[in-house]
Amino acid sequence: MTRDDEKLKILICIGGGPEAYASLRYAVRLSKANCADITLLYVRPLDSGLNSGGMEVRVARENVLDWGLELPGLRQLKAARDILVELGEIEPGARREWKHSEIKGDPAGEYVRDYENPCGGIVSLRLRTASDVTSAVADEAKRFNADVIVVGASPEPMTGLRKFFSPKPLALKIAAHAHCSVIVARHLEPGRNHLVCVQDTDQSRAMLPIVSRYFQSSHHPLSILSVAPTEADLPSAQKAAQEAAQILGSLGTTPAEILVEVGDPVETIITIGYDFSLILASESLKPWFAKGFSVSHEVAEKARNSVMIVK
């Protein structure tokens, strides 16, 4: 494994609201630990239909760039860059040119500006246009070979009738489609502990090395939680928790505490997880369209704080 393979690659979606900016501090903490590469991505929805066909807007966009003016979306990326400058990830005086490259299926192409952080990682600002933001983020994550995507969710989960009539939140769509782990960010601050939710399943065990890799050097204390839906499931839940502690310990990550509870898994995880910076749960094996009915995605949808779906 080369040093580049070990580096964490973090993709942060900018543009969905203040949550993404708040999560920058968290990403920087991970970066400080193992010199991660950070990509800040802004995806502008493609103007649809005959009225623009994308083509006319592309001509306008090229003209605007030709004049050296800001493109829409650059402002948001620059605001994120300014936070990274403040956090010491980018040199205050660093100036870079925007580079344009063609992308298949994207009439406006991609605009990229790269910076080097003090430890040699790359901080990259990327602006894309796409008719489907979810696919563009998933595609960018693959191209960047991202380990984790951070995407801001609305601070308050949708409830009641509004939930049924509104389209699925972007963060959850990305969580269902992305190839790598996704952090659905709400008030994502690095200060508090992390809660790893485990079950007695192969999928749950498989996520532990990934969890360990993320947090081994970032010094985030981990707690393990296993929830038994009924009293009869308690032995299985206890076994899962102990096994997880052993596996993590063998990987060099010692859990701060082990919790085993009985109750509805989603509700219990949300209630206990409220005191943590981040709740981690393994991805469901269900197909993408049914993931919304899995524990991890339900927790991501309903929790009041951040949730990482580990893949």
Add this chain to the structure above:
Amino acid sequence: MIHYLREKRWFFITLAIQAVMLLLPAPEGVTPEGWRVLVMTVGATILFITEPIPLPAVALLIVLGQVFLLGLDSSLVAKSLMKDSVLFIMGSLMLAVALVKQKLDKRLALLIVRVTGSNTYSIAFGISIFSGLLASFIGEHTVAAMMLPVALSLIQLATDDRDQQRALAVLFLFSISYACAMAGIGTPSGGARNAIMIDYLRDFFYVPGDPATHKYSVSYLQWMIYAYPIFLIQLPLMHFILRRTFKTDIHDLGPAVEKLKEQVGSEGALTGRHYVAILLFILTLVGWVGFSSRFGMGTIAILSAVLFLVTGLVRWQDLNSGVNWGVVLLYAAAISLGVQMRDTGAAAWVADLFMGGLAPFGLDSGLGLLAAVMLLTTFITNTMSNGAAVAVLGPIVLTIAIGTETNPMAVGMVTAISSAFAYFTVIGTPASTIVYSSGYLRPSDFMKVGWRIALMSFIVLLTASKLYWPLIGL
């Protein structure tokens, strides 16, 4: 799969509606063929509005529908797709790309600020005049794309304060988009919808051997005489409404203008290449005005595109990637469907229905009818592209004109002109979409000022149809 079904739901809903309509017996007064054409038209209209599939795909479906549903010979359908107006649209789009490639926008910016000085409102008015004059000849989206950086430069050079920047942005950007939209009515090359209406008027009323019908073969110059003054009257009124609606604290842009002059002044003077491009453009205009009635507007447009290619001012690759070929295909198919609406009697049946609804309100003839057509077109054009709106409405309103003995020329002109009144939405016109893409505007801004501009345009158009058109014998 669920994601796909959700995304394409309007496509499947449209198919279901069409299937139900086809299973129903044809209403009284409409032939089975006419009913099938109406089923296709309803489907195309829903797809134009909801856009679940690319609009060029709707065009292809129209072609397929004519063969499979109407049983027409495929060669006949293919022939009906290509007309002079379609060649004209194609040539105009190529010409627009060729002009954009000359990068004349920076010189234009200098010219504007030299003429207007540094007063904010004078610059805004200057921007609308230059945008309008250009857009009346070469298509609004091209001009909006050229003018956008001019306005953004001034905005960003004027101040760093976000609120003040936005106040300037709404003034300047709407000056571009509304001027472009209004200018589109001025000449046939200003908007594809005009070419579509010219084609309908010819198809519906022109008989080569009958001199009484020759006025229905509208030339480039005739169109300008009918429509250009309406555009020119609207322009200052639009500026007046904008400055009353969007006030700014920055009244003098002197420092920004100086910085702009410094920035774009480094581009140097016009070169021989620019002069040749300008000359070719002027020759094209002369060709359209002087010779289009003899050779066809499409032929002149294609000739112009060829000259740009031959002189090396534009490469085929640029035209190939810059022209929205889907637009050409869509308008070709829509016109072809419109002709089928007339031939099968479907247009007459819809026109009767429409008239039945208007009669109780006294809107079934004269100025009342023109007002009704204007309102209907304005409503439709705000929900779909203006070219598609004219393509769908054209056969119906012209049939209404025949049925009510209202001047078909006036009805056709009102339809084409009011298809520019898409002031209310971001997607109303390509120019609006382009200025919105700057990121400075909000959708609510369009509503805030759109109704004022629309009201002004209604009054100007109705006044022109009552006073000006009879004066010039339209």
